[in-house]
Amino acid sequence: MAAPAPAGAIAADGRALSIRDLVKEYRPGQPVLAGVSLEIAGRGLTAVIGPSGAGKSTLIRCINRLVEPTSGRILFLGQDLAALRGAALRRARRHIGMVFQEYNLVERLSVMENLLCGRLGYVSAFRAWARRFDPADIERAFALLDTVGLGDFANRRADALSGGQRQRVGIARAVMQEPDLLLADEPTSSLDPKTAVEIMELMTRLAGARDIPVIVNIHNVELARRFSRRVIGLAGGKVVFDGVPESLTEADLNRIYGGENWQEAT
Amino acid sequence: MIRDQRRWQRFTPMQRARRAAFYLLAAAAIGQSLRAVDVIPEFLQDMPEQVADLFRRMWPLDWGYYGKAVHEALIETFHIATLGTILAIGLALPVGMLAASNLVPWRPLNLLAKLILVSSRSVNSLVWALLFVAVFGPGALAGTLAIAFRSIGFVGKLFGEALESTARGPIEALHAVGAPPASVFLKGYWPQVQPAFWSIALFRWDINIRESAVLGLVGAGGIGMALDTALTLLYWDQAAVVLLTILAVVAAAEIAVTAIRSRIL
Amino acid sequence: MSAPAAAPAPAPARRDPFPPNWPARAAWGGLALYALYAASTLEVTWERFVYGLGNGARFIGRMLPPDFSKTELLLRGLIESLEIAVIASAVGILLAMPVGLMAARNLMPRWLSWPARGLIALCRSFHAVIVAILFVKAVGFGALAGILALVVSSIGFIAKLIAEAIEEISLKPIEAMRAAGASFGGVVAMAVVPQVLDRFVGFATYQLDSNLRNSTMVGIVGGGGIGATLFTAFQKFDYDFVLAILIAIIGVIFAGELLAGWIRDTFK
Numbered sequence: 001m002a003a004p005a006p007a008g009a010i011a012a013d014g015r016a017l018s019i020r021d022l023v024k025e026y027r028p029g030q031p032v033l034a035g036v037s038l039e040i041a042g043r044g045l046t047a048v049i050g051p052s053g054a055g056k057s058t059l060i061r062c063i064n065r066l067v068e069p070t071s072g073r074i075l076f077l078g079q080d081l082a083a084l085r086g087a088a089l090r091r092a093r094r095h096i097g098m099v100f101q102e103y104n105l106v107e108r109l110s111v112m113e114n115l116l117c118g119r120l121g122y123v124s125a126f127r128a129w130a131r132r133f134d135p136a137d138i139e140r141a142f143a144l145l146d147t148v149g150l151g152d153f154a155n156r157r158a159d160a161l162s163g164g165q166r167q168r169v170g171i172a173r174a175v176m177q178e179p180d181l182l183l184a185d186e187p188t189s190s191l192d193p194k195t196a197v198e199i200m201e202l203m204t205r206l207a208g209a210r211d212i213p214v215i216v217n218i219h220n221v222e223l224a225r226r227f228s229r230r231v232i233g234l235a236g237g238k239v240v241f242d243g244v245p246e247s248l249t250e251a252d253l254n255r256i257y258g259g260e261n262w263q264e265a266t
Numbered sequence: 267m268i269r270d271q272r273r274w275q276r277f278t279p280m281q282r283a284r285r286a287a288f289y290l291l292a293a294a295a296i297g298q299s300l301r302a303v304d305v306i307p308e309f310l311q312d313m314p315e316q317v318a319d320l321f322r323r324m325w326p327l328d329w330g331y332y333g334k335a336v337h338e339a340l341i342e343t344f345h346i347a348t349l350g351t352i353l354a355i356g357l358a359l360p361v362g363m364l365a366a367s368n369l370v371p372w373r374p375l376n377l378l379a380k381l382i383l384v385s386s387r388s389v390n391s392l393v394w395a396l397l398f399v400a401v402f403g404p405g406a407l408a409g410t411l412a413i414a415f416r417s418i419g420f421v422g423k424l425f426g427e428a429l430e431s432t433a434r435g436p437i438e439a440l441h442a443v444g445a446p447p448a449s450v451f452l453k454g455y456w457p458q459v460q461p462a463f464w465s466i467a468l469f470r471w472d473i474n475i476r477e478s479a480v481l482g483l484v485g486a487g488g489i490g491m492a493l494d495t496a497l498t499l500l501y502w503d504q505a506a507v508v509l510l511t512i513l514a515v516v517a518a519a520e521i522a523v524t525a526i527r528s529r530i531l
Numbered sequence: 532m533s534a535p536a537a538a539p540a541p542a543p544a545r546r547d548p549f550p551p552n553w554p555a556r557a558a559w560g561g562l563a564l565y566a567l568y569a570a571s572t573l574e575v576t577w578e579r580f581v582y583g584l585g586n587g588a589r590f591i592g593r594m595l596p597p598d599f600s601k602t603e604l605l606l607r608g609l610i611e612s613l614e615i616a617v618i619a620s621a622v623g624i625l626l627a628m629p630v631g632l633m634a635a636r637n638l639m640p641r642w643l644s645w646p647a648r649g650l651i652a653l654c655r656s657f658h659a660v661i662v663a664i665l666f667v668k669a670v671g672f673g674a675l676a677g678i679l680a681l682v683v684s685s686i687g688f689i690a691k692l693i694a695e696a697i698e699e700i701s702l703k704p705i706e707a708m709r710a711a712g713a714s715f716g717g718v719v720a721m722a723v724v725p726q727v728l729d730r731f732v733g734f735a736t737y738q739l740d741s742n743l744r745n746s747t748m749v750g751i752v753g754g755g756g757i758g759a760t761l762f763t764a765f766q767k768f769d770y771d772f773v774l775a776i777l778i779a780i781i782g783v784i785f786a787g788e789l790l791a792g793w794i795r796d797t798f799k
Contacts, residue, residue, distance in 0.1 A: 064710050093712035104707035108725045112274050117704075117721050118711050125716025129724075131276050138274045154274060170707075177711055284797045296621045299614035304755070305678070309670040316669045345569040352566050384788075388781040390748045392660065396765050401590050402583040407573045480660040483752065484762075497664065509661070516656050 016041050017063070017181060017213065022072035022082075024058050032058045034237035035072070045204055045214040047224035047245075050234035051257050056217040059234065060183050063215070064096045065089060077180060094121035097174030099203065101186035103166040105173075107159035111150060114158050114169050115141040118176030137176070144172045148202060164195035168202065175206050182207050184216040188223065196220065200227045221253065323502035331504040335492045336511055342406050343488035343515070346481065347474040350413025355467055358418045362425035369429055369455065379426070386419030391477045395486035406487030413474050413481070421470055428462035429455060464530055468523045475519040479512045489515075590770060597778055598771035605772075608750070608757030609779055615677045615749070615756050616742040622678075623685025623742070624735050630686060631693025638697060638705075638723070651694070654687030659745050663754040677754030681742050688741070692734045693727065700726040732798040736791035743787050747780050 017040040024033040032055045040046055048056050061067035063074055065081060074081040077095060084092055097118070105114045116133050123133060145151050148168040158166060167187060174182060184203060188196035200216075204227055207214045218224045224231055225245040233241030233248075233256035241252045277285065364370050365379035389397075394415045398408035437454040445453070482490020489508060496504035599605070633639055634647035663680035670676050704722040713721070750758020757776060764772045 066706060066710055090712040090714060093710060096710070098707065098710040100703065100707060102703055104703035106704040106722055106725050107701075108728075109721070110276070113276070113721070113725075117708055117713070120708050120714070120717040120721060121712025123717065125714055125720050128717045129720040142272050142274070154272075173707070173711070183710075281797075288794060288797050292621075295617050299617040302610070303614040303618060303674050303678075304611065305673065305675045306671070309673075309675060312671075313669050320665070320668055342572070345572055349566060349569045349573070352562070384785065385781060388744065388784040389777060390744055392748050392751055393761065393777070396762070397590075400765065400770070401587040402579070405574070407575055407579075410573060476658045480658045483660065493661075493664075509657070512661070513656050 016076075017215075018073075018075040019063070020073040020075070022059070022062060022074065023070045024055070024062055024067060025070045031070075031237050033062070033069075033072075036234075036237070036239055038232065038239065038242075040213050040215060043208075043211050043213055044229035045207065045216060045227055046230045046232060047228035048215060048217050048232045048234055049219075049221060049224050049256060054234045054256075055237045056234055057185055060185050060215060060217055063181075063183060064093050064098060066098075090121060094177055095180045097177045097179035097182045099167070099170050099174050099182070099184040099187045101189050103163075103170045103190075105158040105166055105169055108157065110155050110157055111145070111161070111169050112138070112141060112154040115144065115173050115176050118173040121177065141172070141176060144175060147206070148172050163191050164198065167191060167195075167199050171199070171203055171206065175210070179210075180212055182212060182214040184214065186217050186219060189219055196223060197226075221248075320502065323500075324506035326503065327506050327510070328501070328503040329507060331492075331496070331501075331507050332511065335495065336489065336508055339482070339487075339489040339492045340511060340515065343475070343478045343482075343490075346406055346409040346413055346486075346488050347471065347478040350410045350478065351417060351467065351471045351474050353410065353414035354417030354421055354470070357414065358421035358425060361418060362422040363429065363451075365422060365426035366429035368432070368434075369451075379422070383419040383422045383426070386415055386417075387423070388419075389416070391416040392480065392484055395481045395484050399485045404485035404487070409478060409481040409486035409488055412486055413478055416477070417470050417474060420473075421466055424466045425459070425463060428459040428466070432458040465527065468527055472519055472523045476516055479515070593768075593770040594774040596771065597775040598769070599775045601772060601775075604760060605757075605776060605779055608760035608776075609783060611674055612746040612750070612756035612758070613743070613783070615674050615681065615754075616739065616746040619678045619681030619685060619746070620735075620739045620742045623682045624689055624738065626682070627686045627689035627693060631690035632697065632719070632723075634690060634694035635697035636694075637700075637702065647690075648694070651687055651690045654683050655691065656687075659684040660748060660752055663749040664752050667753040672753040672755075674755035677746060677749040677756055680749050680754055681745055684745070685738050685742060689734050689738050693731060696727040696730045696734075697723060729795075729799060732795055736794050740784065740787050740791055743784055744780075 017038075019036060019038040019040075022033050022036040023031055025031045032053075036055075036059060048059065050056050058067055062069045063076075063081065065084070069082050072082060077092070079088075079092065081089075081092055106117065109117075113131070116128075116131075116137060119133060119137050120128060127133065142151070142154065145154055148171065150165060150168055150172075153161070153165070158169065161169065167190075170187075182203065187203065188199050191199060200223055203214060203216070216224075216228070225248065228245055231241065231243060231245050231248050232239060233252060235256050235258065240255050241248065361379050361382055364375050365383060367373075367376050370376060370379075391412050395408055395412035398411045398415075402408050402411070432455055436458070437450060440450045440454045478488050478490075479493075480490045482488045482492065483494050485491070485494075489512060493505060493508040493512075496502070496508060630647050630650060633643050634651055636644045639647075659680050662683050663676055666676040666679045670679065700723065704726075705718055708718045708722050746756050747758050747761065750756040750760070751762045753759070757780065761773065761776050764770075764776060
């Protein structure tokens with residue numbers, strides 16, 4: 001893996017993600033993202049915070065094109081993701097892992113099969129149908145299950161797992177892709193506080209081992225502060241804060257979430 | 267290390283054996299059927315020409331036949347389907363209740379009810395129609411009874427299954443306050459199965475409209491009689507009118523069922 | 532009749548905890564009236580009913596005991612019916628899978644799902660017997676007409692149910708697999724099929740069952756199988772042989788139901 005890139009080399013490093021003037025309008029004239037520009041460097045966890053409806057989910061889904069951006073460019077690994085189509089888009093998506101709030105597992109499949117779903121970008125439909133996956137992938141899946149603490153669950157069906165266990169499978173599935181970027185959309189919102197911390201730790205650890213950047217949408221400001229190297233505050237479809245978590249003040253939070261009194265109430 | 271020698275298998279050996287047995291059985295059945303069935307392939311080659319001939323004979327349509335014979339038969343078909351469905355529901359409800367093991371906790375009675383339901387379903391409506399034509403003579407009465415007896419199995423089975431899947435809670439509550447059995451059924455079971463009941467009844471009525479259209483082929487009344495007459499005389503232009511009428515009725519019934527379903531469910 | 536009773540005495544001050552549902556009562560009353568009217572069109576007279584009962588008693592008397600002596604005729608018809616049902620189910624299910632997938636509106640673009648839905652509606656609109664009549668004209672008397680007719684009705688039934696099952700699946704795993712760069716085929720294999728498989732096995736076994744039953748019927752209009760034997764026996768008033776055929780059919784269908792249960796268990 002490449003050494004951490006110095007700040008000045010971001011533009012030259014293909015592994016950095018560069019979003020330029022990203023706009024997304026679900027209905028014409030009502031932008032959810034109103035021109036977002038971001039550079040996300042080689043490694044570490046970037047937390048995106050902001051109120052519901054600020055466009056966090058849309059931003060993260062535009063990156064791997066689960067949502068079609070209206071305009072703007074998304075540069076990653078030397079290509080503009082926003083311009084890709086068909087097979088080229090699928091090839092690009094292989095390099096971007098994603099973790100979901102509701103885990104998005106196939107409930108009726110075993111944990112192992114769910115993990116192998118992360119390899120679908122590399123495997124033909126027929127081989128997937130016959131479950132003829134590469135033995136090396138299966139080997140790696142077992143190793144990953146050990147890493148996430150589910151070593152004995154390979155043949156368990158996904159609907160037999162608890163929320164935290166399911167999210168571990170979701171993370172392992174994303175890592176099975178051997179991604180160069182990990183996206184996570186509210187990965188802890190459906191979990192209890194302790195499990196949420198464990199999940200954040202696990203994501204940080206696995207991404208650190210692969211030396212790749214992670215972008216996490218997160219509601220919980222405390223978790224964002226604790227695990228991220230950088231916090232991006234989104235409000236009204238625009239970036240209103242961008243800095244290290246230590247520099248995030250109450251005034252900033254008021255700017256991001258709006259209003260004055262909500263922090264005292266909690 | 268033992269850990270690294272783990273092998274992933276999708277199925278247990280037992281599951282694999284059963285699946286293999288199924289595939290083997292299916293392949294054998296299909297292979298044997300294909301080999302043994304009495305099919306003359308030349309007939310298949312002849313098909314396009316025959317179909318073209320069919321359409322030539324159908325055109326132009328003899329619309330006069332509609333007023334002469336089809337319209338009245340159509341009304342009769344509607345009566346056969348509707349009355350048959352109502353009759354079937356009346357007969358199927360008690361049988362379905364007897365088949366529900368939570369309602370009637372006596373196994374022999376459940377099995378007897380299930381036997382009645384299976385017999386009703388196994389005999390086709392056309393065969394039921396043949397039987398009733400033999401008993402009551404040709405006409406709509408035979409058709410109505412055929413539809414009713416064929417539907418008992420369908421309605422009774424689904425209704426019984428709906429009863430068996432009701433929640434225990436409300437029923438226990440009613441038992442706990444000492445409600446008599448009839449009240450337990452009306453206030454405990456019925457509200458839970460009512461949507462399923464209407465859905466089953468509408469579904470069966472929709473099927474019965476289609477089925478009653480063919481009963482006339484064996485003399486059990488309805489639009490099938492008009493079709494049979496036209497076919498026997500090889501008047502394909504008249505047969506085409508009947509077929510189009512059936513198509514229209516089936517479409518109308520489907521629209522009606524969709525509308526009623528969205529209203530009451 | 533369940534027509535509404537006379538209006539109750541006015542009690543304006545108290546709210547009735549169970550307000551009567553007048554439209555529903557009117558509907559019930561209307562239905563009862565209709566049933567009486569429709570029954571009257573059947574021309575059921577007392578004499579006819581009594582005659583029918585007597586006739587029925589004689590009929591049942593002539594049915595008993597069932598005559599299993601024409602074993603060869605019975606078996607030949609039954610086996611041909613089985614062959615028709617097996618081939619029609621195999622071909623019908625195989626063709627219904629792609630049609631059903633194409634008709635699922637949540638996965639497919641409109642230009643593909645609408646024609647597929649049209650095809651399904653066309654296959655469903657006619658009873659198998661009517662389709663069999665048309666195929667008898669097209670390919671002549673015999674098993675082929677019966678097979679083709681049952682294939683058409685199988686496509687109509689199974690493809691519709693497959694499409695409905697697919698429209699009800701959770702789209703979340705599909706989103707995850709698309710995010711991982713999966714091709715459409717990969718998504719179908721790993722996300723769609725596992726979610727609909729057990730329902731599909733249910734439909735398919737039901738269709739096998741249903742084709743078995745219907746294969747006894749297409750023979751009546753010349754589509755081959757035991758239906759022809761049955762119809763001939765009726766016309767020759769061989770009612771004891773009719774009963775033997777009916778018992779044989781019920782036996783086969785009962786065995787088919789056991790087999791269907793085993794298949795469902797296998798794929799659970």
